[in-house]
Amino acid sequence: MLRIMPIFGTRPEAIKMAPIVSAFHADDRFECIVTVTGQHREMLDQVNELFGIVPNHDLNILQPGQTLSDILTRTINGLDRLLAAEKPDAVVVQGDTTTSTAGAIAAFYRGIPVIHAEAGLRSHNLHSPFPEEANRKITTQVASLHLAPTSTSKANLQAEGVNEADIVVTGNTVIDALLATVGKEIAFTDPVLEELASSGKRILLVTTHRRENQGDAMRGVGRALARIAKSDPELVIVLPAHKNPVVREAVLPAIEGLTNVIITEPLAYGEFTRMLSLATVVLTDSGGVQEEAPSLGKPVLVMRDNTERPEAVVAGTVKLIGTDEERIVEETTRLFQDAEYFESMASAVNPYGDGLAASRTVAAAAQLLGVGQRTQEFIS
Numbered sequence: 001m002l003r004i005m006p007i008f009g010t011r012p013e014a015i016k017m018a019p020i021v022s023a024f025h026a027d028d029r030f031e032c033i034v035t036v037t038g039q040h041r042e043m044l045d046q047v048n049e050l051f052g053i054v055p056n057h058d059l060n061i062l063q064p065g066q067t068l069s070d071i072l073t074r075t076i077n078g079l080d081r082l083l084a085a086e087k088p089d090a091v092v093v094q095g096d097t098t099t100s101t102a103g104a105i106a107a108f109y110r111g112i113p114v115i116h117a118e119a120g121l122r123s124h125n126l127h128s129p130f131p132e133e134a135n136r137k138i139t140t141q142v143a144s145l146h147l148a149p150t151s152t153s154k155a156n157l158q159a160e161g162v163n164e165a166d167i168v169v170t171g172n173t174v175i176d177a178l179l180a181t182v183g184k185e186i187a188f189t190d191p192v193l194e195e196l197a198s199s200g201k202r203i204l205l206v207t208t209h210r211r212e213n214q215g216d217a218m219r220g221v222g223r224a225l226a227r228i229a230k231s232d233p234e235l236v237i238v239l240p241a242h243k244n245p246v247v248r249e250a251v252l253p254a255i256e257g258l259t260n261v262i263i264t265e266p267l268a269y270g271e272f273t274r275m276l277s278l279a280t281v282v283l284t285d286s287g288g289v290q291e292e293a294p295s296l297g298k299p300v301l302v303m304r305d306n307t308e309r310p311e312a313v314v315a316g317t318v319k320l321i322g323t324d325e326e327r328i329v330e331e332t333t334r335l336f337q338d339a340e341y342f343e344s345m346a347s348a349v350n351p352y353g354d355g356l357a358a359s360r361t362v363a364a365a366a367q368l369l370g371v372g373q374r375t376q377e378f379i380s
């Protein structure tokens, strides 16, 4: 049996890796050695619990206020010893977090092939998102197999000189995870959310955490949310707050105590996808949410100046609005008040996947390791 080691450490990686782990576990050509770094703790464990993933190894690296170099060095040190002992035939890393890039470097240094899931996303600005654009470019340099979610991401890789034979367009496994979860009508743990679900009220679902938005921009987001809430008391804002204290200290003071704002702890994935399907409009700086919401036909306002996920912008369900307070208020208000404009953004599109990305991932890994053929690619 071939030994395959998925390595991940944060919430979005866990969500996107869950279908991959499950597909490797179900395939008797592979032994799957799940390794987590613990870059996130509660937010990682919450996902693993939902998908029934019990890691074989946990580096438990999280430190409050961790710097990027803390994450990088603690991950590489921990993984180097583990890779020497476990000798996997290949590792799988996902996306653009520092765990992901550290995992790729550690494996590359040990001569172990790196399979990069969600390869080829590019904003074309090295400093935004920071440090993700740099992280994914570094991972590209050391990967043996590049699993591009869409034809756009494949083209980005080819433009940088990656051989076409080393790229497979799989779709994004986030759609596999979403489709496996969203129809389940999972009950909210918090009764306030259950009450909201049956109230029929219009919901603005908000998430924010990006490093480049922390500080002034995020304080502006908090002020914008307070203005939106006060100007439309019938609207309910739901904000599942990221665990990062820097984020909470910036956003929450302006909105705490407002009666039509519900601030929660991070929602378990099943609860979050249900809230996503209940939401009228989504306001976010998240990568994963930009991919999921269009599948559910939800208009998404992205609090960033650029995106490495242009497909849904082109399709018209996602709009980049930046982080200016006035603009956030204006754009959000317009979506709630202008029915024609709302309808123009509220069509369901699936540019990021068809729910079969994990099986294409396993097939591509099998081909890389000489035990199978890749399947038909995702056509985006």
Ligand code: UD1
Pocket (backbone or CB within 6 Å): 010, 011, 012, 039, 040, 041, 042, 043, 044, 063, 064, 065, 066, 068, 096, 097, 098, 099, 131, 132, 209, 210, 211, 243, 244, 245
């Ligand atoms: C990380 C990723 C980012 C990804 C995001 C998803 C990097 C550099 N950043 O950013 O690409 O979009 O995750 O959410 O890899 N914390 C906890 N418990 C948790 C999670 C976080 O306490 O479960 C707190 C800790 O104080 C930690 C801080 O949040 O120091 C920041 O976490 P970190 O992983 O460094 O950065 P994120 O902004 O979460």
Ligand code: UDP
Pocket (backbone or CB within 6 Å): 011, 012, 015, 174, 207, 209, 240, 241, 265, 266, 267, 268, 269, 270, 272, 273, 285, 286, 287, 288, 289, 292
């Ligand atoms: N998500 C979740 N609970 C929440 C907020 C988000 O499960 O309270 C999920 C969301 O559905 C998406 C992922 O977390 O799949 C996005 O994670 P995040 O925004 O932290 O990171 P990014 O995608 O920006 O890297």
